[in-house]
Amino acid sequence: xxxxxxxxxIMQLLISxxxxxxxxxxxxxxxxxxxxxxxxxxxLLACVAGIVAYSTGKSDIYxxxxxxxxxxxLVIPYIFIYIIREIKVKREIGLxxxxxxxxxxxxxxxxxxxxxIRSINLITELSSFALSASMSxxxxxxxxxxxxxxxxxxxxxxxxxxxxxxxxxxxxxYGMPLxxxxxxxxxxxxxxxxxxxxxxxxxxxxxxxxxxxxxxLIG
Amino acid sequence: MIxxxxxxxxxxxxxxxxxxxxxxxxxxxxxxxxxTLLLGLVLVAEVYKNNIIISWTNALFADTFSAxxxxxxxxxxxxxSLYSVGYMGHEMEHGAMDFRRLRIYYGLFHxxxxxxxxxxxxxxxxxxxxxxxxxLVSALLMILYSKKSSVEAAWKYMIICTVxxxxxxxxxxxxxxxxVRILGESGDALNWTSLVSVADQFDPTIMKLAFIFILIGYxxxxxxxPMHTWLPDAHSEAPTPVSALLSGVLLNCAMYGIIRFxxxxxxxxxxxxxxxxxxxxxxxxxxxxxxxxxxxxxxxxLLAYSSVEHMGIIAIGIGFGGVxxxxxxxxxxxxxxxxxxxxxxxxxxxxLKHDTKEIFNVSGLVKSMPYTGAMFVIxxxxxxxxxxxxxxxxxxxxxxxxxxxxxxxxxxxxxxxIIMIFAGFFNxxxxxxxxxxxxxxxxxxxxxxxxxxMAVLIVFVIVLGVYIxxxxxxxxxxxxxxxx
Numbered sequence: 001x002x003x004x005x006x007x008x009x010i011m012q013l014l015i016s017x018x019x020x021x022x023x024x025x026x027x028x029x030x031x032x033x034x035x036x037x038x039x040x041x042x043x044l045l046a047c048v049a050g051i052v053a054y055s056t057g058k059s060d061i062y063x064x065x066x067x068x069x070x071x072x073x074l075v076i077p078y079i080f081i082y083i084i085r086e087i088k089v090k091r092e093i094g095l096x097x098x099x100x101x102x103x104x105x106x107x108x109x110x111x112x113x114x115x116x117i118r119s120i121n122l123i124t125e126l127s128s129f130a131l132s133a134s135m136s137x138x139x140x141x142x143x144x145x146x147x148x149x150x151x152x153x154x155x156x157x158x159x160x161x162x163x164x165x166x167x168x169x170x171x172x173x174y175g176m177p178l179x180x181x182x183x184x185x186x187x188x189x190x191x192x193x194x195x196x197x198x199x200x201x202x203x204x205x206x207x208x209x210x211x212x213x214x215x216x217l218i219g
Numbered sequence: 220m221i222x223x224x225x226x227x228x229x230x231x232x233x234x235x236x237x238x239x240x241x242x243x244x245x246x247x248x249x250x251x252x253x254x255t256l257l258l259g260l261v262l263v264a265e266v267y268k269n270n271i272i273i274s275w276t277n278a279l280f281a282d283t284f285s286a287x288x289x290x291x292x293x294x295x296x297x298x299x300s301l302y303s304v305g306y307m308g309h310e311m312e313h314g315a316m317d318f319r320r321l322r323i324y325y326g327l328f329h330x331x332x333x334x335x336x337x338x339x340x341x342x343x344x345x346x347x348x349x350x351x352x353x354x355l356v357s358a359l360l361m362i363l364y365s366k367k368s369s370v371e372a373a374w375k376y377m378i379i380c381t382v383x384x385x386x387x388x389x390x391x392x393x394x395x396x397x398x399v400r401i402l403g404e405s406g407d408a409l410n411w412t413s414l415v416s417v418a419d420q421f422d423p424t425i426m427k428l429a430f431i432f433i434l435i436g437y438x439x440x441x442x443x444x445p446m447h448t449w450l451p452d453a454h455s456e457a458p459t460p461v462s463a464l465l466s467g468v469l470l471n472c473a474m475y476g477i478i479r480f481x482x483x484x485x486x487x488x489x490x491x492x493x494x495x496x497x498x499x500x501x502x503x504x505x506x507x508x509x510x511x512x513x514x515x516x517x518x519x520x521l522l523a524y525s526s527v528e529h530m531g532i533i534a535i536g537i538g539f540g541g542v543x544x545x546x547x548x549x550x551x552x553x554x555x556x557x558x559x560x561x562x563x564x565x566x567x568x569x570x571l572k573h574d575t576k577e578i579f580n581v582s583g584l585v586k587s588m589p590y591t592g593a594m595f596v597i598x599x600x601x602x603x604x605x606x607x608x609x610x611x612x613x614x615x616x617x618x619x620x621x622x623x624x625x626x627x628x629x630x631x632x633x634x635x636x637i638i639m640i641f642a643g644f645f646n647x648x649x650x651x652x653x654x655x656x657x658x659x660x661x662x663x664x665x666x667x668x669x670x671x672x673m674a675v676l677i678v679f680v681i682v683l684g685v686y687i688x689x690x691x692x693x694x695x696x697x698x699x700x701x702x703x
Contacts (some may be wrong), residue, residue: 138389142382155379162387165392172396179278183348184388187355191381195353198374201362205370214371217452 011051015143018167019110020043021142022160027099029092031152033061035080042072049170060178061170062152067165067185076159076192081200083152085195087203094149094210105143110136130171137164151202151209155195162188220272221279221340224258224289227251235326242316243313245304248410249435252300255332259293267694269362273342277410280342283697285470287549288339291556292681294465298672303328303460303565305668309571310382310458315364324363324458335636344540346476346579347384347391350440354380361514372449372456373391379449380440387436387476389444394483397421411479413568418486422547423676430484433477434500440473443500443534444507446558447527451511454526455501455519455576459567463517466563467556474533476553481537482702490540494608497538513643517576518569521647522562526600528640529555535633536617537702541624545699547616554609558602561676564669565595569651571665579645583656588664592652594673601649601680603641609683624672675680 021044024037046069053061083089097105113135117128138161145157169175176184199209206213230252238244265272266286279290307324310316316324334356337349354377361373389610394414401417439446454462454682484492508528510518514519529551536548573581584592601608604615614637621630656662664670 017436044601049333126681138385145378145382151374158378158381158385160381162388165385165388168389169392169395172392173399176392176395180343180345180348183345187348187351190355191351194358198358198362198370198377201365202374205367211374214374217368217371217375217456 026102035077037075039077042218056175066119093153097147106140109139134164134168149210151199227255232326232329237451244325245306246302256297259289260413262288265459274516281340284701285339287698290469292335295560299460300677302669302672305666308442326656327360351384360461369456372452376449377452383436383439385585390429390432397425399642418483426484426487428453433480437473437476438567441470442527442530444504451520451523454523463560463563471552478575494538497534501531501534509639518578521574539620539624541620544620545702547613549695549698551613557676557679561598563664564673568665581651582654584652587656587660587662590670597653603644607684
């Protein structure tokens with residue numbers, strides 16, 4: 001059944017667009033455009049969930065879709081913008097790995113994810129397309145965390161990973177049971193708030209949010 | 220019943236914010252933690268009678284294993300709140316803390332208790348939610364002091380553990396996927412009880428993948444090497460009562476997650492796969508702890524690396540398997556919680572008195588702080604596994620299991636690492652405890668509150684070394700039955 005949903009053209013288009021939005025984050029040097037791309041990514045995810053809800057007719061998934069829209073596409077980007085504005089951070093994101101190598105690495109990660117998922121071959125009835133996109137999001141999120149200097153980008157990386165898992169869950173099992181799904185949303189939201197608090201604290205203590213400073217505790 | 224247990228710390232937290240003075244907030248916190256302890260004990264008694272309690276439409280659940288975790292959380296939580304009165308009181312008298320932050324501290328402390336209790340009693344893979352919550356709350360507790368080092372530690376902790384736990388979520392999703400194929404799509408497909416009963420029909424390929432992700436994910440939170448890098452920073456930079464909770468209880472909570480999944484995954488993949496993974500990660504943790512303990516200069520980090528070691532020992536115990544191995548591992552969870560909290564409390568007293576974390580700047584504790592010094596030495600002997608203290612019993616059981624289950628090489632390595640750690644750790648402790656006190660350090664204890672907290676713990680350390688009460692023994696045997 002899920003083969004029908006995920007094989008459908010519109011679904012493939014949406015998932016491709018999610019990948020595109022991830023590359024928009026990889027390819028941009030300015031914080032605002034990264035946040036905007038993240039917002040678009042979450043919006044697309046909400047659409048994916050919406051289509052799954054429509055074609056399975058499950059009301060639970062409508063709730064999940066709506067929550068994705070509100071929390072991930074509106075509230076969390078707003079938190080980001082609030083942080084950026086309040087701490088008057090320089091708008092460049094600070095790179096350890098330049099833009100073009102980043103994009104190439106991103107591409108390689110997508111290819112690896114695709115072959116990894118196909119080689120495991122455990123999901124016969126599901127489109128491996130969605131799952132490999134989900135793996136790509138997780139690995140690119142991880143890559144963003146280690147290749148960008150600003151603490152705020154590490155926070156964004158975690159949220160991209162989380163989005164990837166959300167896509168994975170919805171393509172494998174139409175998401176988790178509602179109670180669990182609600183709990184995860186709660187944790188993601190509180191997590192974003194607390195990371196925000198930490199970023200403010202880092203900024204106040206170190207007068208910068210470059211993670212270069214955070215390298216004193218060793219041994 | 221379970222709801223009341225969860226409600227107690229939440230109510231305490233709210234009341235903390237209504238307190239008007241230091242005395243009031245301390246009273247509220249103490250009363251709250253005594254209530255939590257009593258309710259925890261009632262829950263243990265109920266589970267002892269009925270074996271399984273389910274409430275709140277299946278979302279909350281307690282079997283003997285949950286009750287065991289609840290027991291550890293509520294005992295250490297109670298003792299830590301006793302200790303907090305002395306420790307934070309001292310910090311306040313010396314201007315390191317103001318009333319506003321003291322109130323926040325106690326409020327967060329009880330919310331932290333709530334999240335850890337929740338880990339024990341959620342009846343499904345939603346365990347993930349509770350474990351992530353513990354990270355969020357404890358990161359806030361860590362930045363109570365706005366020192367550079369604690370902000371750095373909190374950020375590392377938050378980032379590494381959140382990424383780790385994201386992997387665990389993937390493992391959870393895979394497990395759910397495996398379960399849905401057998402049980403169909405319902406909320407029940409995530410419940411421990413229904414998972415365990417059908418776990419042998421799960422697809423082994425999926426479960427292998429799931430277990431690897433779970434082990435890496437919750438292993439990060441449990442401080443298994445090589446994902447342990449946040450642990451020494453976080454545990455040494457947190458306020459001392461919180462360090463004790465992090466080391467003694469929170470690591471156990473993450474371990475609990477691993478063990479629950481171990482039970483499910485083993486039924487599907489067979490023992491060899493899961494056990495070998497646990498043994499490898501366990502030995503790695505032990506091995507990595509050795510050089511850091513031998514060459515450590517900071518006594519709180521020393522204790523933190525010792526936690527990495529002990530989580531490794533628990534993983535190895537589960538990996539060795541058999542009744543003995545699992546019995547040893549479960550008993551070790553309890554013993555380590557008590558002994559490590561005792562050590563952190565001792566270290567906290569030393570820190571308040573000497574205002575330094577350097578091992579070389581502390582000596583003659585037995586003379587300058589006789590009670591703390593004596594208990595610190597006993598704790599040091601106990602934590603390294605010397606007889607006749609409690610940890611000796613559990614480590615010995617695990618070692619015996621290793622030999623009897625045929626893991627000879629692993630058991631020999633285990634023994635070698637333990638001996639090296641004993642030498643390194645005790646060398647450091649004796650350097651602090653004996654000799655002449657540093658000039659300028661007056662004789663005298665910091666506070667009676669902190670001493671009474673240590674006294675409670677040392678009873679467990681000594682008594683469980685020579686005598687395991689029959690009811691406690693029976694409880695652990697029931698847990699072993701659940702895990703196997």
